[in-house]
Amino acid sequence: MSIESSVGKAFAPGHITGFFEIHDDPDPRRKGSTGCGVVIDxxxxxxxxxxxxxxEISLDGVSVNADTxxxxxEQIVDLPVHVECTSSIPIGCGFGASAAGALSTAYALNDAFSLGLTSNQLVEAVHIAEVSNGSGMGDVEAQYFGGVPIRKVPGCPPYGVLDRVPSPSFEVHCIVLGELSTGSVLNDGGFMREINSAGRSALRSLLSRPTIANFMELSKQFTLKCGLASDRVIDAIEAVGAAGGMASxxxxxxxxxxxxxGSVKEDVLEALSTFAEVTTYNVTSCYQHPG
Amino acid sequence: MSIESSVGKAFAPGHITGFFEIHDDPDPRRKGSTGCGVVIDxxxxxxxxxxxxxxEISLDGVSVNADTxxxxxEQIVDLPVHVECTSSIPIGCGFGASAAGALSTAYALNDAFSLGLTSNQLVEAVHIAEVSNGSGMGDVEAQYFGGVPIRKVPGCPPYGVLDRVPSPSFEVHCIVLGELSTGSVLNDGGFMREINSAGRSALRSLLSRPTIANFMELSKQFTLKCGLASDRVIDAIEAVGAAGGMASxxxxxxxxxxxxxGSVKEDVLEALSTFAEVTTYNVTSCYQHPG
Structure with missing residues (x-):
């Protein structure tokens, strides 16, 4: 129930992108990315x-800038607010944390201050905050849609067009080997042309065979082509492949x-754990949990 | 994981519509309804x-026609298939069972026969089956979107436009007092004009204040205006109101x-239980569960 109150609580899920193509546009609502990823619990x-x-914004008890x-x-309320975030995903590691932080805050503000906005209006505000800050280009659309969203046309609703790889819930096992700044990558023009070409081709292939196995294979090919992976990342991807699993x-x-x-899960976990501590998430068909 | 196999399993949630407007169109993909409802677990x-x-199709162990x-x-496979459905919602009682049966079957067929269709393509096929059979006009779009979907523009993706009433999970308590055929209502022209006018006005009001409380209030007003409710339905709605809850x-x-x-939940349950056995569902932010 959305009862008027001065406290709002909400949750937004993380999103891991497998491959993408950036689309620039003078209208921030149409600027964004296409591609595919998984939404996790x-x-x-x-x-x-x-x-x-x-x-004032805090994350896991520590005061943060949290620009997005x-x-x-600033877009949706004209008052100072106090935001306490707690995270069950790593920050700055490709889990869409900036969008998840802003989206959960948007839902919570809407509730606390009875802003009377719909989900699409909140998603639009987060999308604009993301592209203005260069912190992400499509995570929020995926997070509000759930599952394994295919972003076919960039932008927030109603501009962006989403589809899904049909799939029941499944597990993804993650290891974090360091940090990588989204902004620094997205601002390198020559590099982006190569990434975009690889992302466009992966999307076309996925739409002709939209399965999880194909998504994982296309993501791996994208990773190897676009040259963002460190040697350790490539070693870990190969170790999972040798154990009979799929990684990117x-x-x-x-x-x-x-x-x-299921049959090779233990081998995959063992292969990953030689690199770093493994965290397992469920790919969820849920876009929002109670706060 | 979508591994090729000759068995497919899937689940699709029910959807309870609060108010609606029917939109006719020569293209079945654009034909459908606008309005708002809740997706349940x-x-x-x-x-x-x-x-x-x-x-052959069975429902809870009994052989059924299941036209939708x-x-x-027939649209997506060219082979005889055996479909075993089990339901946790009443059939023919406003829970979107025809769409849920067809959608879960569509997901399962896609998996069992490696059809290589995306969620949008499966939803389109179910939508066409629904409108051709007059069994429903928008449930499937709601069911694949989850939560409290607002259907702003009718039709399957990418024609239809969806939004949501932002809300965490909450409970709905349901009582079934009889059956009502969707087809018989949708085929009465004069009646439909009144319903459509009431539905259009409710949607406009909801978009200006998209909260669960307002959705429930507008649904009740729609129910009272459009004259579909029996005396017992109206009595039950009023009894819930008198107990401090909201019903439609x-x-x-x-x-x-x-x-x-929460504070009046027990009173609401008591009021409802004087009419019939109460079943409680969660309004879910999930569009699909594992089979």
């Missing part, structure tokens, strides 16, 4: 209350995500 | 295997659905 929970003199969330807040790099993060059918 | 699970001479599911099957009629069913904030 780890994400960011936000608790929002009215603030005092200025807006701050831009989002989370875009954009120094992170490897893997899945497998 | 009860629904229909389907198990699909290759059939022998002809397609049968039309769906499931469109189209002789069913009342109710919700409340």
């Amino acid at each position: 780890g994400g960011i929970a936000a608790i929002v209350t009215p603030g005092e003199e200025k807006t 969330t701050r831009s989002l807040i 790099q989370a875009m954009l993060g120094e992170t490897v995500f893997a899945c497998s059918d | 009860g629904g229909i699970a389907a198990i699909v295997t290759p059939g022998e001479e002809k397609t 599911t049968r039309s769906l099957i 009629q499931a469109m189209l069913g002789e069913t009342v659905f109710a919700c409340s904030d």
Whole structure:
């Protein structure tokens, strides 16, 4: 029930991108990316209350700038607010944390201040905050849609067009090997042309055979083609392949995500754990959980 | 994981419509309804295997015609199949069972026969089966989107436009007081003009204040205006109101659905239980569960 109150709580899930193509546009609502990824049951929970003199945002108890969330807040409320975020995904590692933080904050603000906005209006505000800050280009659309979203046309609703790889829930196993800044990659023009060409070709192939196995294979090919992967990332991807599973790099993060059918799961987990601690998430058909 | 196999299993959730407007169109993909409803965690699970001479469909162990599911099957596979459905929602009572049966079957067929269709393509096939059979006009779009979907523009993707009432999960309590045929109502022209006018006005009001409380209030006003409710349905709706909750009629069913904030939940359940046995579902942010 959405009862008027001065406290709002919400959750938004993380999103791991397998491959993508960036689309520029003078209208921020149409700017964004196409591609495919998985929405997971780890994400960011936000608790929002009215603030005092200025807006304060904390993440897992530590005061943070959180530029994307701050831009989002400025768009939809004209008051100082206090936002407490807790995260069950790594930050800055390709899990779409900036969008998840801003989206959970948007849902919570809508509730706390009875803003009367629809989900699409909240998603639009987060999308604009993301593309203005260069922190992400399509995570929020995926996160509000759930499952294994295919972003066919870039932008927030109603401009963007989404589809899904049909799939029941399944597990993804993740290892984080370091950090990678989305902004620094997205601002290199020559590099982006190669990425875009690889992303466009992967999307075309996925739409002709939209299965999880093909998504994982196309993501791996994209990773190898676009040259963002460190040697350790490539080693981990190959180790999972040798164990009978499928793995790729989370875009954009120094992170490897893997899945497998049940029969080789233990071998895949063992292969990953030689590189770093493994966290397992469920790919969820849920776009939003209670706060 | 979508591994090739000759058995497919999937689940699709039920959908209770609060108010609607029918939109006719010569193109079945653009024909449908606008309005708002709730997607619940009860629904229909389907198990699909290759059939022998002809397609056979059973529901909870009993052989059924299941015209909508049968039309769906004819559209996407050219083989006899065996479909075993089990339902956790009442059939023919306003829970979107025909769409849930066809959608779960579509997901399961896609998996069992490696059809290589995306979710949007499966939803389109179910949508066409629904409108051709007059069994429903928008349930499938809601069911694949999840939560509290607002259908702003009718039709399957990419024609239809969806939004959501932002909300965490909450409970709806349902009582079934009889059956009502969707087809018989949708085929009465004069009646439909009144319903459509009431539905259009409710949608406009909801978009200006998209909250669960307003959705329930507008659904009740729609129910009272459009004259589909029996005296017992109206009595039950009023009894819930007197107990401090909110209730309306499931469109189209002789069913009342109710919700409340926690403080009066027991009173609402007591009021409903004087009419019939109460079943409680969660309004879910999930569009599909594993089979």
